[in-house]
Amino acid sequence: xxxxxxxxxxxxxxxxxxxxxxxxxxxxxxxxxxxxxxxxxxxxxxxxxxxxxxxxxxxxxxxxxxxxxxxxxxxxxxxxxxxxxxxxxxxxxxxxxxxxxxxxxxxxxxxxxxxxxxxxxxxxxxxxxxxxxxxxxxxxxxxxxxxxxxxxxxxxxxxxxxxxxxxxxxxxxxxxxxxxxxxxxxxxxxxxxxxxxxxxxxxxxxxx
Amino acid sequence: xxxxxxxxxxxxxxxxxxxxxxxxxxxxxxxxxxxxxxxxxxxxxxxxxxxxxxxxxxxxxxxxxxxxxxxxxxxxxxxxxxxxxxxxxxxxxxxxxxxxxxxxxxxxxxxxxxxxxxxxxxxxxxxxxxxxxxxxxxxxxxxxxxxxxxxxxxxxxxxxxxxxxxxxxxxxxxxxxxxxxxxxxxxxxxxxxxxxxxxxxxxxxxxxxxxxxxxxxxxxxxxxxxxxxxxxxxxxxxxxxxxxxxxxxxxxxxxxxxxxxxxxxxxxxxxx
Numbered sequence: 169x170x171x172x173x174x175x176x177x178x179x180x181x182x183x184x185x186x187x188x189x190x191x192x193x194x195x196x197x198x199x200x201x202x203x204x205x206x207x208x209x210x211x212x213x214x215x216x217x218x219x220x221x222x223x224x225x226x227x228x229x230x231x232x233x234x235x236x237x238x239x240x241x242x243x244x245x246x247x248x249x250x251x252x253x254x255x256x257x258x259x260x261x262x263x264x265x266x267x268x269x270x271x272x273x274x275x276x277x278x279x280x281x282x283x284x285x286x287x288x289x290x291x292x293x294x295x296x297x298x299x300x301x302x303x304x305x306x307x308x309x310x311x312x313x314x315x316x317x318x319x320x321x322x323x324x325x326x327x328x329x330x331x332x333x334x335x336x337x338x339x340x341x342x343x344x345x346x347x348x349x350x351x352x353x354x355x356x357x358x359x360x361x362x363x364x365x366x367x368x369x370x371x372x373x374x375x376x
Numbered sequence: 377x378x379x380x381x382x383x384x385x386x387x388x389x390x391x392x393x394x395x396x397x398x399x400x401x402x403x404x405x406x407x408x409x410x411x412x413x414x415x416x417x418x419x420x421x422x423x424x425x426x427x428x429x430x431x432x433x434x435x436x437x438x439x440x441x442x443x444x445x446x447x448x449x450x451x452x453x454x455x456x457x458x459x460x461x462x463x464x465x466x467x468x469x470x471x472x473x474x475x476x477x478x479x480x481x482x483x484x485x486x487x488x489x490x491x492x493x494x495x496x497x498x499x500x501x502x503x504x505x506x507x508x509x510x511x512x513x514x515x516x517x518x519x520x521x522x523x524x525x526x527x528x529x530x531x532x533x534x535x536x537x538x539x540x541x542x543x544x545x546x547x548x549x550x551x552x553x554x555x556x557x558x559x560x561x562x563x564x565x566x567x568x569x570x571x572x573x574x575x576x577x578x579x580x581x582x583x584x585x586x587x588x589x590x591x592x593x594x595x596x597x598x599x600x601x602x603x604x605x606x607x608x609x610x611x612x613x614x615x616x617x618x619x620x621x622x623x624x625x626x627x628x629x630x631x632x633x634x635x636x637x638x639x640x641x642x643x644x645x646x647x648x
Contacts, residue, residue, distance in 0.1 A: 198388060215424060221414070228406040232405065235409050238416045248427045249426050255441040256526065260492050260647050264622075265526055287412045301626075303628075304605050334506065358600070
């Protein structure tokens with residue numbers, strides 16, 4: 169008896185043959201996958217991508233356009249309410265009212281300058297003397313004339329502290345540094361000054 | 377065949393991408409919008425209700441403030457008698473209180489036409505105490521403002537409305553009555569006007585806002601200025617509301633004995 173195994177050598181398919189055999193199942197698979205995805209895109213996706221709002225399902229695009237429309241209506245309604253509630257709607261009056269509210273207030277400027285001048289050297293009442301204040305509302309220009317003194321040889325330092333404090337205040341936008349000089353009279357050292365400043369213009373929205 | 381397979385795979389991948397994008401849109405845009413929209417709808421309904429209520433109220437009450445503006449605040453004629461009389465009343469009250477020592481004549485320049493309005497330069501100089509300067513400045517600062525709403529900024533009015541929306545939409549009527557109150561009436565009937573609004577809005581948050589508004593806005597200055605004899609004399613002499621005035625230029629110099637000399641250059645307005 170011949171125990172020797174006999175191997176039948178079959179032909180190994182070439183790549184081309186394998187490709188030909190696989191082509192149809194792969195085509196079928198990709199066709200079915202595509203059809204499913206297409207059906208899902210056409211029928212399922214619009215349904216599952218909807219969100220619940222007020223007991224109803226709505227698409228994201230409808231929701232976006234509805235949100236835009238609502239926001240516009242809200243802005244108009246707010247404008248309408250403000251106009252309706254304002255008792256006086258005369259356009260000329262509203263224009264002047266806005267202009268007046270947008271002007272810097274002389275009283276506030278005057279009080280702030282006096283307050284700042286008084287707190288530079290709190291122990292010496294006349295360390296900073298404001299002799300003259302020129303206020304122009306339209307341009308927001310302010311000129312402060314005065315002198316610092318009664319502080320020994322520190323009058324120029326006190327003047328520098330004054331300009332720093334004015335610059336830090338909310339009502340002054342900018343200022344030109346004054347000339348720093350020290351003079352002497354019977355009362356001791358003093359520094360006269362002229363500070364030119366630009367006031368902050370308050371921002372008041374218009375109802376026009 | 378392979379070409380067809382490749383094309384179908386590419387199309388499938390594209391469709392899969394579309395699915396992912398749609399799911400993301402629903403999660404990132406749709407869901408947040410769905411939570412925000414009901415609030416906007418509610419707010420819109422309240423504001424539209426406010427507008428309706430305000431229109432009904434306007435039909436009943438509107439007219440008087442506009443007429444006052446046309447007659448007294450921005451009159452069509454060039455007469456200056458009310459303007460001069462009101463400054464005279466201010467002078468008398470300040471002299472009586474010891475806050476004004478001297479006042480020059482009131483110089484009125486030629487009118488300047490600017491579009492739909494005319495402007496008259498008005499100049500005068502006063503010798504005053506610090507308190508007197510404050511009173512004159514406040515007087516000129518509110519000259520021409522007629523109602524509570526006129527002296528409040530848009531932000532201040534909006535804040536009041538926001539509280540009205542969230543707390544009591546119907547309270548808009550009380551709020552509107554408060555905003556349209558004449559400033560002189562506001563100073564005289566301050567407490568009853570405050571009570572009227574507070575009855576409609578009872579939350580501590582609104583009460584805080586309302587109190588701060590009375591103290592931090594121009595309303596406080598109005599109460600200080602018109603709450604005393606000046607307001608009473610303006611009312612008695614039929615000089616309220618005041619002519620619209622803007623302060624153009626002020627020069628303050630130190631005067632004698634701690635007083636101040638203030639030169640005011642102002643403009644009084646008229647409609648054409």
